Amino acid sequence: MYTKNQSIRELVDKNRILIAAHRGTCGGNVVQNTCLAYKNALLHGADMIEVDASMTTDKVFYAFHNGEEPLELGIDRDIRTMSSEEVEKLFTLNSLRQVCGQKLEHLEDVLEHFRGKCLINIDRSWFYWKEIIDLLDRMDMKDQILLKSGVEEELLKELEESGTGIMYMPIMKSPEEWDIIQKYGINVAAA
Known part of the structure; x- marks a missing residue:
């Protein structure tokens, strides 16, 4: 289990394998990419949660995987083309595709909720790294964040x-990509 300021290396040395929960653990009325799912x-033993990031047209971040709008919200529109005011009017669907009364959660609120509790992999943020990196720098959580x-x-x-020294986890598809990564002075913590 993660303890505040514990490095990913210390966790690997201790546990040998780290468990990352993709979008949390969801089902029933527990909707993915929500604090409840994380x-x-x-509670089920994850060391790391994977949180997707989507930014609205007015630069508000939500914990949401764009492209999942039909499944999660019952709409056929990318939330990245919407304002936060439009997003705030939406309710999520549960596993039976029924409105369950939950709304999408702000990324900053999710991060704050899990400050010091676990490692957090932020996925799908590469579309707007400048804004994400600025947010993470302001929040001072780089010891538990992996981009x-x-x-x-x-x-x-x-x-x-x-x-910033934020930990980085590349999605690699070939050994040659490791050579590319090595050219940069970045904090590669996993791959």
């Missing part, structure tokens, strides 16, 4: 230039 995942992306030199350069 809390459920931690994830495909191996794209533009993103690696942006992460290096941020100077």
Whole structure:
């Protein structure tokens, strides 16, 4: 189990394998990418939660995987094309695709809720790394955050230039991509 300021290396040395809960552990009225799903995942033994990030047109971040709008919200529109005012009017659907009264949660609220409680992998944030990195820098949680992306030199350069030291987990598809990553002064914590 993660303890505040514990490094990912210490956790691996202790547990050998880390369990990451993709979008939390959901089902029934526990909707993915919500504090309840993440809390459920931690109760089931996860070391790390994976949180998706989507940003609205007015630059408000939600814990949400764009493309899942039909399944999670019953709409056929990418929330990245919506304002936060529009998103706030939406309710999520449960596993039976019925409105369950929950709303999408602000990414900042989710992060604050799990401050010091677990490792947090932020996924799908590469679309707006500058804004995400600025948010994470303000929140001062880099000891428990891992950013994830495909191996794209533009993103690696942006992460290096941020100077934040945020942990990074590349999505690698070939050994050659490791050579690309090694050219950058970034904090690679996992792959």
